[in-house]
Amino acid sequence: MTQTIQRRVRIIPATKPLASNGPRHSGKQRVAAYCRVSTDSEEQLNSYEAQKTYYTQKIEENPDWELAGIFADEGLSGTSLKKRAEFNRMIAACKRGRIDMILTKSASRFSRNTVDCLKIIRVLKARGIGVIFEKENINTLTETSEFLITLFSGFSQAESESLRTNVIWGMQQSMKEGKLVFHYDKTLGYRKGADGEPEIDPEEAEIVRMIYARYLEGRSLGDIQKELTAKEIPTAVGVQGWSRQVIQNILTNEKYIGDGLRQKTYTTDCISKKVKKNEGELPQYYVENNHPAIIPREIFLRVKEEMARRASKRKVMQKTGRTEQGKYSAKYALSELLVCGECGTPYKRCTWARNGKKRIVWRCISRLEFARQYCHDSPTIDEDRLHKAIVAALNQYGAVRDEVRADALELARLAQSRGVDGGDSLLELRQRLDALSAEQALLLDEILEDMDNAQLNVQLKAMAEEKQDLLERIEALEQDEAQQALQASRQREMEEWLETQPLCFTEYEDTATRKLIEKITVEDAETILVKIRDVDVVIEQKMC
Numbered sequence: 001m002t003q004t005i006q007r008r009v010r011i012i013p014a015t016k017p018l019a020s021n022g023p024r025h026s027g028k029q030r031v032a033a034y035c036r037v038s039t040d041s042e043e044q045l046n047s048y049e050a051q052k053t054y055y056t057q058k059i060e061e062n063p064d065w066e067l068a069g070i071f072a073d074e075g076l077s078g079t080s081l082k083k084r085a086e087f088n089r090m091i092a093a094c095k096r097g098r099i100d101m102i103l104t105k106s107a108s109r110f111s112r113n114t115v116d117c118l119k120i121i122r123v124l125k126a127r128g129i130g131v132i133f134e135k136e137n138i139n140t141l142t143e144t145s146e147f148l149i150t151l152f153s154g155f156s157q158a159e160s161e162s163l164r165t166n167v168i169w170g171m172q173q174s175m176k177e178g179k180l181v182f183h184y185d186k187t188l189g190y191r192k193g194a195d196g197e198p199e200i201d202p203e204e205a206e207i208v209r210m211i212y213a214r215y216l217e218g219r220s221l222g223d224i225q226k227e228l229t230a231k232e233i234p235t236a237v238g239v240q241g242w243s244r245q246v247i248q249n250i251l252t253n254e255k256y257i258g259d260g261l262r263q264k265t266y267t268t269d270c271i272s273k274k275v276k277k278n279e280g281e282l283p284q285y286y287v288e289n290n291h292p293a294i295i296p297r298e299i300f301l302r303v304k305e306e307m308a309r310r311a312s313k314r315k316v317m318q319k320t321g322r323t324e325q326g327k328y329s330a331k332y333a334l335s336e337l338l339v340c341g342e343c344g345t346p347y348k349r350c351t352w353a354r355n356g357k358k359r360i361v362w363r364c365i366s367r368l369e370f371a372r373q374y375c376h377d378s379p380t381i382d383e384d385r386l387h388k389a390i391v392a393a394l395n396q397y398g399a400v401r402d403e404v405r406a407d408a409l410e411l412a413r414l415a416q417s418r419g420v421d422g423g424d425s426l427l428e429l430r431q432r433l434d435a436l437s438a439e440q441a442l443l444l445d446e447i448l449e450d451m452d453n454a455q456l457n458v459q460l461k462a463m464a465e466e467k468q469d470l471l472e473r474i475e476a477l478e479q480d481e482a483q484q485a486l487q488a489s490r491q492r493e494m495e496e497w498l499e500t501q502p503l504c505f506t507e508y509e510d511t512a513t514r515k516l517i518e519k520i521t522v523e524d525a526e527t528i529l530v531k532i533r534d535v536d537v538v539i540e541q542k543m544c
Contacts, residue, residue: 258293379525387508
């Protein structure tokens, strides 16, 4: 027979009083107040001062309270805690046990971010610290407070998101109208004029022009940075601390040709405020001829072209077999120009040390890394002989350069005249495109009135095809015009530079080599072929 065991419950009495969400010490409660205004306008700042006065008086009039501080942030957003210094200082004081209660006007003043608001309230509540929201009549130490705070804080967050939507709409309308925001304190070369519009600062503009000129001379970003630093030239923000990125930004900033691009970046949301580069997620707005240009448009395009050329360089040979991005070198002009006539690989500058004597030579990189496996007969060229041969070739060109230049100008004139005679006038094509767009709009209205008319649909299709053809022809002509402008810019620059040079070169210079020579091919140990830049001239030169 199974014996039944009777269950018994024994109560162990409590030995300590239950902690309550009230003052953590005897005596008066230490009460702090938090104030915040959303903007830094004069009206709001007056409201801010009024709030400080109100809470100071309210706390001092209550016999059970003592003032633990007035914490106030001016002109800051309530969706983020990062830049609210006074708010963060107040929370730190709470964690150190210096505050028992917080007074604030409303949940929207405390935080418009629901997640942050609840997180902070829970942290304070765990320490027995209450927050009183006067407008909503909520004390966070009560049982139903969290539900109400969630509602009111959510409404505040939704209000911020709605406000952000309105601000974005206003900004987009401004962009569509071509209004450009100009940050003078961050843009070297410009200042605000008397009429409120951008005007050129002559001294700073010379610095910008120098940066563009140095880059087109073949200098690297590091070389330009060293020169600016050595000359103690200040940046746009007034410090003498140039970086390669700052120089890169100047070389790619369309403001220097009088244009402006809006919406390069965008803020993802009003809570995180994360700024992201616009890579096609939102439309961009390009404003042309908005203000005076410091840099001619063709020079800007040449810099862009040179950047693409440098970025596209690849390591020609590697023993590892990997293909990696190469690195542009501005140290020696011949590193960019000298190539092997047998395998097409660039040459490299090397130092030979034999019998205690050093000798500078240039060697094919393929021959250096793989011996005779790919390149069998590429010669090693002594640098002194090579320099003398290049000088001799430039002097040969100098003797006939006036005749060559005249021929090049005549060819350019003939090419331009052929384009005009062929009927491909860019102005006429654009006028025809505008007329066709107007006809297309009228035809669409007719189709909407008679949807079953097959003839109208055939006409619309023909118009669409003609419009596409016009767009392609306009794009091709615009590219041709841009290339002609670049070519003309290079020729003008070359002519201006040659006018300052002697008729006969006496010694080798990297600057002259970069300006005049496009490519040097090593045919054999005694012969090089020198291709002159921007003209159809190749000079065969024997080694001196």
